[in-house]
Amino acid sequence: MAKNSSILVSVIIVNYNGEQFLEKCLGSVFRQTKIPYEVIVVDSGSSDNSLEILNSKFKNKKWLKIIAFPENIGPAAGRNIGARESNGRYLAFLDYDTEVGHDWLSKPITYLEKHPDIGVGQLKILKMGSENIYDCAGEKLTEFGFLSERARSTKDTGQFDQVEDIFSGKTAAMVVKKEVFEKIGGFDQDIFMYWEEPDFCWRVWKSGYRVVFLPMGKIWHAYGTKNKKVSQTHSLWITHQGCRNQLITIIKNATGFNLFKMLLAVITTWWILLISFLIKFDLKRAKAVIDAFIWLASHPKTLIRKRNQLKKKLGVQFYQDSNWLSKVVIKRSIKWYLGKGYSYLFGKKF
Known part of the structure; x- marks a missing residue:
């Protein structure tokens, strides 16, 4: 596909x-059909019939x-490769297990065009198989370094139908200005998956741009629903990556007393x-945490280098x-x- 300057949005999907x-x-x-776009699918070593x-x-x-x-x-590397091959001024990241609603792009792009201070827009993500149950409306950050989801599994009654600053979101449906993506260096490929979005969005904020929730773009996501269950092996991988990557993200980005407090x-x-897993004799999950440490x-x-580079x-x-x-x-309660x-x-x- 040749370079084309008329393309406004590059839709990037990493498939596995x-x-x-x-x-x-x-x-x-x-x-x-309302705006000029291209679609880039990065297949990450699929062993099924995806390529066919x-x-x-x-x-x-x-x-x-x-x-x-x-x-x-991995998703982080796949998105970076897709971005490098893109023609658009905007990068619209989707997960392969999503379906987009009618006119899911034009209104968010129009809003972003009018707001040069915004670098990232998180679209409205609903659970696949439902019309109005939230999967994600963005995340806030707690004062102790944990993510707090705004709307997971809650009914969409219009309570989040306004643009609002958020700390981070999901690349299951996220629009990023390409100039911002390039300025901050894209996703950290050492964060294979899980916490790659918070690290990315943290750097967007630190670079002087906002990350916002854009309710006018709607998609449906299958992850975690009956359409796509998580295997035990993948669950253990989530534990390992969650522990490791949360700490990488904090070490890399936090400053001052927040760095000490969050760590x-x-x-x-x-x-x-970890102690709780051992008490429960959940030895595989305990090992996942130990391996992360x-x-x-x-x-x-590596950790010092990442922080110094930023x-x-x-x-x-x-x-x-x-x-x-x-x-x-x-702020969250005990x-x-x-x-x-x-x-x-x-x-x-919970």
Whole structure:
């Protein structure tokens, strides 16, 4: 696909064994006709029939580019590669297990065009199989370094139908200005998956741009629903990556007393969870946490390098978090933290 300056939006989808969802996902994307766009699918070593579906069902789509890798390179790396190959001024990231609503792009893009201070827009994400149950309306950051979802599994009654500053969101449906993406260096590929979006959005904020929730763009997401259950192996991987990458993100981005406070709180929490896993004889999950701490302890130079590179890139802006943190930090009660811990340990909703 040749370079085309008329393209406004590049839709980037990283696929990994998504044959169950790909056809419907792309079919819904190609129904959008109001703005000039292209679609870039980065296949990350799929072992199913994903590539066959792409090449047979969508071979006549002029503005579709397929980039295939023999191994799973991860979502962060896949998005970076898609962005490098893109023509658009905006990057619209989608997960392969999504379906987009009618006119999901034009209104968010129009809003972003009018607001040069916004770098990232999180679209409204609803659960696949429902008309009005939220999967995500963005996330706030607690004062102790944890993510607080604004709307997960709540009914959409219009309560979030206004543009609002958020700390982070999901690349299941996220629009990023390409100039901002390039300025901050894209996603951190060492954060293979989980916490790559908070790290990305933290750097967007630190660079002087806002991250906002844009309710006028609507999509449906299958992850975590009956349409897409999470296996035990993947659940253990989530635990490992969650522990490791949360701490990488804080070490890399937090400053001053917030750095000390967040590290202390997060490390303490993961050690409490580790002890709880051992008491429950959930040895595989305990090992996932231990392996995360071993990785962190054995890579101090990597962590210091990441922080120093960001400091060099941003200069004094690196330390000016107080200019924006108050907009996206939320205070949570002890009851909230205990409830989240109980939910994590026993798989109960909170």
